[in-house]
Amino acid sequence: EIGNHAIQYYNKTLEEFDFCTSHLVNHSIVDCLSQFMKHNHALKKLTLFNCNLSQLGKKKLRNCIRKKKHFKLYI
Numbered sequence: 001e002i003g004n005h006a007i008q009y010y011n012k013t014l015e016e017f018d019f020c021t022s023h024l025v026n027h028s029i030v031d032c033l034s035q036f037m038k039h040n041h042a043l044k045k046l047t048l049f050n051c052n053l054s055q056l057g058k059k060k061l062r063n064c065i066r067k068k069k070h071f072k073l074y075i
Contacts, residue, residue, distance in 0.1 A: 025051035
């Protein structure tokens with residue numbers, strides 16, 4: 001939990017995260033990913049191709065980045 005908060009709130013260098021073909025990425029972690037994208041200001045790109053995200057989860061992630069300029073989400 002501490003490491004999660006450190007990356008979420010204090011990261012200043014990590015700009016891209018790639019979870020392609022990770023079957024561990026599913027609807028159960030959408031809220032965590034949403035918070036991560038919301039609070040992490042250094043992150044510019046999140047790639048989630050071929051993951052187990054539901055359509056509802058994908059929609060939620062797309063909605064969460066609407067206000068973020070210069071952010072790329074690939075799902």
